[in-house]
Amino acid sequence: MSIWNKKEIKRDIQRLNKDIEVDILIIGAGITGMTTAYFLKDKNICVVDANRIGHGVTLNTTAKINYFQERVYTKIKNIRDEKSAKKYLKSQISAIKDIKEIIEKENINCDFKMVDSYVFSNKESETQPLKKEIEFLKENNIQVKQKELPNKITQYLSYCVSDTYIFNPIKYLEGIYKILKEKNINIFEETKILKIKKKDDYYICYSNKYKIKTKKVILACHYPYFILPFLLPLRSHIEKSYIVISRVKKDLNFTCISSSSPTYSCRFYNDGDNIYQISLAESHNTSIKQNDEYHFKRVKEIFNLKESDIVITYSNVDIMTPDHMPYIGRLKDNIYIACGYNTWGMTNGVLAARILSDMILNKENEYVEVFNPNRINIANIVDLPNIIFSQTKSFFGPKLVKNKSWYNGNITFINKEGKSLAVYKDEKGNNHIIHNKCPHFGCSLIFNEEEKTWDCPCHSSRFDIDGRCIKGPSNYDISYKE
Numbered sequence: 001m002s003i004w005n006k007k008e009i010k011r012d013i014q015r016l017n018k019d020i021e022v023d024i025l026i027i028g029a030g031i032t033g034m035t036t037a038y039f040l041k042d043k044n045i046c047v048v049d050a051n052r053i054g055h056g057v058t059l060n061t062t063a064k065i066n067y068f069q070e071r072v073y074t075k076i077k078n079i080r081d082e083k084s085a086k087k088y089l090k091s092q093i094s095a096i097k098d099i100k101e102i103i104e105k106e107n108i109n110c111d112f113k114m115v116d117s118y119v120f121s122n123k124e125s126e127t128q129p130l131k132k133e134i135e136f137l138k139e140n141n142i143q144v145k146q147k148e149l150p151n152k153i154t155q156y157l158s159y160c161v162s163d164t165y166i167f168n169p170i171k172y173l174e175g176i177y178k179i180l181k182e183k184n185i186n187i188f189e190e191t192k193i194l195k196i197k198k199k200d201d202y203y204i205c206y207s208n209k210y211k212i213k214t215k216k217v218i219l220a221c222h223y224p225y226f227i228l229p230f231l232l233p234l235r236s237h238i239e240k241s242y243i244v245i246s247r248v249k250k251d252l253n254f255t256c257i258s259s260s261s262p263t264y265s266c267r268f269y270n271d272g273d274n275i276y277q278i279s280l281a282e283s284h285n286t287s288i289k290q291n292d293e294y295h296f297k298r299v300k301e302i303f304n305l306k307e308s309d310i311v312i313t314y315s316n317v318d319i320m321t322p323d324h325m326p327y328i329g330r331l332k333d334n335i336y337i338a339c340g341y342n343t344w345g346m347t348n349g350v351l352a353a354r355i356l357s358d359m360i361l362n363k364e365n366e367y368v369e370v371f372n373p374n375r376i377n378i379a380n381i382v383d384l385p386n387i388i389f390s391q392t393k394s395f396f397g398p399k400l401v402k403n404k405s406w407y408n409g410n411i412t413f414i415n416k417e418g419k420s421l422a423v424y425k426d427e428k429g430n431n432h433i434i435h436n437k438c439p440h441f442g443c444s445l446i447f448n449e450e451e452k453t454w455d456c457p458c459h460s461s462r463f464d465i466d467g468r469c470i471k472g473p474s475n476y477d478i479s480y481k482e
């Protein structure tokens with residue numbers, strides 16, 4: 001369920017139905033994969049997605065196109081250096097320019113509009129750090145002014161910029177889809193790539209039935225499903241946020257986000273029939289115990305939302321990197337990667353598309369070095385013990401305590417013939433049994449009572465009550481047949 005495809009776009013699905021050969025294979029049709037395909041549309045490319053176009057993390061984004069991102073620049077300055085912070089700022093502004101140009105040039109009707117964007121401190125102790133961020137922005141010629149938020153969220157200090165945007169990301173991707181189709185580019189949906197094998201100077205990418213031979217592979221699949229050689233689990237953590245969408249009377253035409261964790265943010269969306277407020281809060285590292293019911297309740301309290309106005313609630317996850325900058329570039333040989341957007345994937349997805357397409361087209365790009373996915377810096381090393389600790393906890397913790405106290409009595413854990421299983425009893429009393437082990441890394445799963453899914457606390461794979469994989473990095477189901 002998402003606000004972006006509430007008015008469903010109907011069209012046929014094309015699935016991979018034979019072995020094929022291309023020069024460049026893009027795995028993943030979210031904002032990253034589709035925009036990369038747009039920049040490479042004159043090449044011999046194809047796009048595959050395990051699901052439908054845009055039905056990954058992009059489906060449940062809040063879709064603010066913004067360079068005023070909490071206190072990211074001072075964080076990068078402290079963790080890396082001032083030069084990297086300046087580069088990151090320039091890259092975000094350049095990505096916004098790219099999105100605007102694509103939408104205007106191709107006449108994509110995606111409710112794209114300019115809005116004021118605010119960053120505010122919701123704690124008194126946060127006002128000084130926020131002032132530091134503003135100093136950095138002003139030194140870099142950003143027009144930012146102190147201004148009160150138009151709605152009644154607790155705020156001690158708030159600042160506003162005016163040259164930021166919002167849009168409907170699914171309508172944007174449908175626009176890109178039409179352009180790619182005019183160019184006769186194949187986009188195979190419901191086609192999952194399970195394995196990539198290098199042979200001489202090309203790769204064979206296997207789906208469950210057919211294979212694609214390609215010279216270059218772009219992994220735009222949010223969380224690459226293999227562990228080696230990138231070791232992403234040791235270079236990132238997963239953050240989960242809770243979103244509540246409610247009907248409102250007035251489009252206040254702004255976006256806002258708090259300057260510190262846990263993040264609060266909101267924006268508005270007018271779909272032509274109704275106006276919605278999209279409110280987000282309660283973000284946390286998935287390795288800590290989650291109580292979805294409580295977190296959704298908190299979002300409603302923070303934004304003062306009336307139960308009768310609420311139309312959709314859901315959670316969503318993104319990959320967070322220790323130095324707050326994404327991993328974009330060549331991973332190894334002819335495999336390229338783009339991930340770790342720290343919840344700013346509208347700009348970073350388009351930035352990745354520009355960097356990767358420039359690399360493939362042998363064009364200069366000033367950002368290749370700063371976002372190099374193989375970079376090792378002090379932040380990665382300092383964060384490593386925390387990451388290892390939280391993942392070890394997720395791996396062993398639930399196995400030891402069996403989680404029983406976390407649930408309302410509708411979940412039981414059993415051991416059968418040496419297999420660790422979990423049983424969910426639904427409202428009608430039917431049992432749904434799954435293997436309680438994520439195929440990606442072996443972590444035990446947590447049942448998400450609100451959305452009725454099994455979620456992996458380690459790297460955010462999700463499975464439905466019968467064990468079908470609905471989100472990677474796991475590529476496999478965990479269904480159990482008696």
Ligand SMILES: Cc1cc2nc3c(=O)[nH]c(=O)nc-3n(C[C@H](O)[C@H](O)[C@H](O)COP(=O)(O)OP(=O)(O)OC[C@H]3O[C@@H](n4cnc5c(N)ncnc54)[C@H](O)[C@@H]3O)c2cc1C
Pocket residue numbers: 027028029030031032033048049050051052053054055056057058059060061062063064065066191192193194220221222225241242243280315316317318338339341342343344345346347348349472475
């Ligand atoms: C709560 C929340 C709010 C956010 N709000 C904002 C915001 O306001 N502004 C902003 O800039 N960013 C925001 N973000 C971040 C942004 O939504 C994401 O970073 C971005 O959508 C990621 O896009 P993507 O294309 O990389 O991944 P996805 O959209 O997840 O696309 C990856 C695709 O790869 C496919 N795939 C995966 N594995 C395989 C496989 N094995 N074979 C084939 N296909 C595969 C998936 O099906 C999926 O469609 C938010 C994130 C969250 C969690």
